[in-house]
Amino acid sequence: MNSYLSALEERKKQQLLRTLPLPPEGIDFYSNDYLGLAKSQELRLAIESIQKSQVMNNGATGSRLLSGNSEYSEKVEKLVADFHHTESALIYSSGYTANLGLISCLATRDVTLFCDELLHASLIDGVRLGQSKRVRFKHNSIIDLKKKLKNQSGDKLVIVESIYSMDGDSCPLEEMASVCAQNNALLIVDEAHSIALRGKIGEGMVQALGLVDKVLARIVTYGKGPGIHGAAVVGPQWLKDYQINFSRSMIFSTAPGPHHFCAIEAMYKLLPEIQQEREKLQATIDYFVKKRKETSLNWLDSNSQIQSLIVPGNQAVVELGSKLIENGINALPIRKPSVAEGTERIRFCLHAYNTNEEIDQLFKILSDEG
Ligand SMILES: Cc1ncc(COP(=O)(O)O)c(C=O)c1O
Incomplete structure (x- = not known):
């Protein structure tokens, strides 16, 4: 038996085997x-109506950096950035690839990453692909984070989620943002479980709490509350420029197709109405x-x-x-x-x-x- 089959056997023995359920x-x-x-029928019809209104290719035909960009993709990204009250948005095929690309390219040797111990696997995989030193802090603990930030010199980046995917509790974002500001640390917030749900128009927790200017980047994913798929990293223009140059999951991958951008446009138009x-x-x-x-x-x-x-x-x-x-x-x-x-x-x-x-x-x- 090869080692891969042994690993599967071991999982079975421990009742940990994953399968794909219908x-x-x-x-x-x-x-x-x-x-x-x-x-939602309403969302389906809205997507179809946008699709019918323009002549579109079936696929993107290449990476955004090659043949896969279009005026339409840029128009939708502008709409996303405006909705989130920030300068730019960069759309990825999924939240997983957004986190992988964003975190790994920000995780340079010069930076220390401070990660809540309950971060989602997509963020952890981004950390693992990067070159930064990683410091874990106790889940949602401002005291622990403060202590660890104080002990560290150099550039610092703190990564949290607004609502945690497995425990369902919320990050104390206001306190988190002020600890980061006091310690010269940048803050990244994954809003996978709050986008579409929190705030007056489903804008997510950072915006609802008035913290847009205190956060470097938000990852808004579209496969949960928004009911479709994909994700965007929203933040300052320089961060988009930086990702276009260094985010490998974006650079070395075919861009999301035009139909995907239509779904995102339709979903954002619907959010304020629900x-x-x-x-x-x-x-x-x-x-x-x-x-x-x-x-x-x-x-x-x-x-x-x-x-x-x-x-x-x-x-x-x-x-x-x-x-x-x-x-x-x-x-x-x-x-x-x-x-x-x-x-x-x-x-x-x-x-x-x-x-x-x-x-x-x-x-x-x-x-x-x-
Ligand atoms: C907190 C968090 N971030 C990112 C992701 C990944 O998003 P996606 O499902 O769009 O790949 C998930 C999905 O489970 C998640 O819970």
Whole structure:
């Protein structure tokens, strides 16, 4: 048996084997389609209408630096930058490639990166590809970050997420921004789980808190709340120029096609009009939080659309996941290495389209758990 097959066997033995599931029938407590935009007829029609209004190639035909750029891509990026009250936007095919490209090119030998210990894998992979020294600080701990920044000289870059993908808690962004300012550190915020959801028009947390000028770059991803796919890095013009020169995942990859830019344009036009969906989601979150507080189970403290029930141990969490699926609830177990050992969990994603009856049904099943 070769070493690759042995690695697969080992994963099977430890109940860690990943497979590609087809969506089971059942109540959606697992997708990232928080606002229902992935299924929205209104968004589909808006995308089609933009596509019909211009003659477009099927594909980009090359990297943005070769044949893959167009006036239309630049027009959409201008629209994205304006929406986010900043100078520039650079669109990538996904949040993963945006983080990989951005972080790895900023991670030069001259810089020290300060990373929250719960950063998403896409940010960590960007750090790994770079050449900077990395310092991890305790999750959301301003005290720990302060201490570590003080001990370090030279250029400093702090990387956080506005809402954390596995725990669902929010970064104390205002305090984070002021600690960075006091210590001459630049701040990067991944808004994957707040774009489309937070702020009056879904602009994300940085903007909603009035921190645009205190943050070097935001990564806004489009596969979750926005219901499509792709991402943009938004920030000052020099940062876009720098990425065009040094971001390898952008330079050495075919550009997103024209249809992708149409979807992004249509989605941004829709965001200000779906306040009602954001309010519905908030009502769903409030009801869920009230219900979970009535249980004696081990819930992480989150007020966002991501709610996690800690069930330590792979076997226990997989068993509970199977039980939920058998009972028509789609909520998948998250095991190590996606989360640290001992913090295995069922991660519930809430949506504007979840009803209180669905939440009641879930808690009825969970009531047998302890
Ligand atoms: C915090 C965070 N950043 C980035 C990504 C990657 O985005 P995408 O799915 O668009 O590649 C994810 C996706 O899970 C995420 O949770």
